[in-house]
Amino acid sequence: MVNDVWAALADPTRRRVVELLGSGPSRPSELADRIGTSRPALSRHLKVLRGTGIVTVDLDDTDARGLTYRLAPDGLTALRAWLDQVQAHWTDQLAEFKRHAERS
Amino acid sequence: MVNDVWAALADPTRRRVVELLGSGPSRPSELADRIGTSRPALSRHLKVLRGTGIVTVDLDDTDARGLTYRLAPDGLTALRAWLDQVQAHWTDQLAEFKRHAERS
DNA sequence: TTAATAGTTAACTCTATGGTGAACGATGTG
């Protein structure tokens, strides 16, 4: 659902997670430290992000206790598609808006 | 605030408003009819969208009772900038991800 | 002038959601 993606990224903490994962895969504990939140809170945020397909999980290679989270390849394409769609119509609106501004 | 833009577009009704305004300026009553919600509810949604700079208001030319809402030129640029920023790092991650996938 | 319309705001209710602390299973370390 596109709606889920919007709901997921509405939260600042989850956006911060996405930003951090953008610069490389990471583990929940590391993310919690960097963001400065508790592990239970972050775990639930990661669950939401997983549910939308924005991130994926794998077992850690070295330590089987740890998990590795990474950004999914197509996790944000729906969002970009929405923006493109609106802006497509919007471009025409800009011309009309300029005419309106000049008129007043 | 970038946060405000995300919060504003987290709501499906407000996204629908943005979509409708993408295809042309409109009035609150017309938007309420098309979306199928009450006028008070829509009025508050428009207030939120105004507060983030996504839409602008003008008095109607013909009927001084009505208002004309339109998309603001730079209302969504912050959002697109965020997406671009994340995806910039992300592109490098994709290569790493492929290597990881081939390895497993 | 009286009535109707456009839009907003206020007060209220209800639901969704984020944070916290406790507890759990699984894995590693002394």
Place this chain on the structure above:
DNA sequence: CACATCGTTCACCATAGAGTTAACTATTAA
């Protein structure tokens, strides 16, 4: 084996926010 660590889930609380009804102002129409 005893113990710490990683990550998750559960139960609880507190807050934010979306919808509704009613009321209000301003403008138009009869």
